[in-house]
Amino acid sequence: MKLERSEKLFEASKKLMPGGVNSPVRAFSSVGMNPPFMKKGQGAFLFDEDGNQYIDYVASWGPLILGHCHPEVVKNLKEVVETGTSFGAPTELESKVAQLVIDSIPSIEMIRMVNSGTEATMTALRLARGYTGRSKIVKFSGNYHGHSDALLIKAGSGALTHGVPSSPGVTEETAKNTITAQFNSIKNIEAIFQEAGEEIAAVIIEPIAGNMGVVPMTNQFAQRLRELTNQYGSLLIFDEVMTGFRVAFEGAQSLYNIQPDLTCFGKIIGGGLPVGAFGGRKEIMEYLSPLGPVYQAGTLSGNPLAMMAGYTTLKILKENPEIYKALEEKAIKLEAGLKEKVKAIGVGASFNRVGSMLCMFFTDVEVTDFETASTSDTEKYGVFFREMLAQGIYLAPSQFEATFISAAHTDEMIQQTIDAAGHALKKVKELD
Numbered sequence: 001m002k003l004e005r006s007e008k009l010f011e012a013s014k015k016l017m018p019g020g021v022n023s024p025v026r027a028f029s030s031v032g033m034n035p036p037f038m039k040k041g042q043g044a045f046l047f048d049e050d051g052n053q054y055i056d057y058v059a060s061w062g063p064l065i066l067g068h069c070h071p072e073v074v075k076n077l078k079e080v081v082e083t084g085t086s087f088g089a090p091t092e093l094e095s096k097v098a099q100l101v102i103d104s105i106p107s108i109e110m111i112r113m114v115n116s117g118t119e120a121t122m123t124a125l126r127l128a129r130g131y132t133g134r135s136k137i138v139k140f141s142g143n144y145h146g147h148s149d150a151l152l153i154k155a156g157s158g159a160l161t162h163g164v165p166s167s168p169g170v171t172e173e174t175a176k177n178t179i180t181a182q183f184n185s186i187k188n189i190e191a192i193f194q195e196a197g198e199e200i201a202a203v204i205i206e207p208i209a210g211n212m213g214v215v216p217m218t219n220q221f222a223q224r225l226r227e228l229t230n231q232y233g234s235l236l237i238f239d240e241v242m243t244g245f246r247v248a249f250e251g252a253q254s255l256y257n258i259q260p261d262l263t264c265f266g267k268i269i270g271g272g273l274p275v276g277a278f279g280g281r282k283e284i285m286e287y288l289s290p291l292g293p294v295y296q297a298g299t300l301s302g303n304p305l306a307m308m309a310g311y312t313t314l315k316i317l318k319e320n321p322e323i324y325k326a327l328e329e330k331a332i333k334l335e336a337g338l339k340e341k342v343k344a345i346g347v348g349a350s351f352n353r354v355g356s357m358l359c360m361f362f363t364d365v366e367v368t369d370f371e372t373a374s375t376s377d378t379e380k381y382g383v384f385f386r387e388m389l390a391q392g393i394y395l396a397p398s399q400f401e402a403t404f405i406s407a408a409h410t411d412e413m414i415q416q417t418i419d420a421a422g423h424a425l426k427k428v429k430e431l432d
């Protein structure tokens, strides 16, 4: 595999943008190589500037559940672009997207569109604080909710209810109001509520974490979380930016049979264009401006292009529920094939999968939280990743990300991926 032109483009981009990229993981720093520059996507394939072709398991980090350039999405986008890209005024299309989501997901009575997942979680927290009149929020170790200040906080040592900034530029004052809890630990969240329950505005969680590899909540933990937030009058916010319309059309909340007070969306809801959204109970959503006192706004929010890509994608998914069954069957096939190779070659690995999101961790430990995910051997992942890329398989350039199947992946592609993994895992084995 040659990457000459990509190398040149990267050298140049590094002089123009910090790290040469507009989002850090794209720089490939954790897999020990420079990134290919992409030129084109088609179905399940990506093509780079050097003419290499890859089977894409990143799907732009989740949005492209129908694959690149789905014909209907492209056609509708072309049509709408001819009639104006943004008006900063209400359109019928926004209501169509809202109606589709509200009709499908029982916990969503009202929704607001924004431009990214980060904006969705940031605003959902402001709304929760405004609605409850409380200051503290709880998040979980290893969960990612975008990059707003209140969420770039990690657990402090010692005090249970006192976080510390995970990035310079986030103040101690901000960190004081974010409590970091252990994912899947009932004991830990009970202790936090016992100590500070009356001050907690909201608990925000990725119900199926996808930003420390794939790690689902246990059912017991999920139920206890709903009980505790109800008991203390704190809002439960599900961050379904990744899982919404992915693990099921109705999201992770349908799998756990839990109604969160607020839900955040992103990724698939924008069909590959920049969209985020948050929604939930009407009485809470009505606290937002212009109806209520909590402020939020957006120049390009709900613009016709983004709404059309999202609407078309959601409509196809909703009208063809068999897509989810097919996605899961392919994910099961991939997981089973990888497990077989891992066993035959004798590499320590642990798997988590929900629907069409999966992750192979290079560890012998069952992964249930951030601590166990962190036992993964990232050096091994680097070797695996590079060997897969060289064989035309584009995985996420980090151990701690999900592998996504799209509707454009075929059984043949899955088999090709399993065969490639056989070769790659032999190289990984040489590290033992």
Ligand SMILES: *Cc1c(COP(=O)(O)O)cnc(C)c1O
Pocket (backbone or CB within 6 Å): 115, 116, 117, 118, 119, 121, 144, 145, 146, 147, 206, 210, 211, 239, 240, 241, 242, 266, 267, 276
């Ligand atoms: C991707 C992601 C976000 C952030 O969304 P952006 O659109 O990148 O700002 C938030 N939460 C979760 C769970 C995500 O996967």
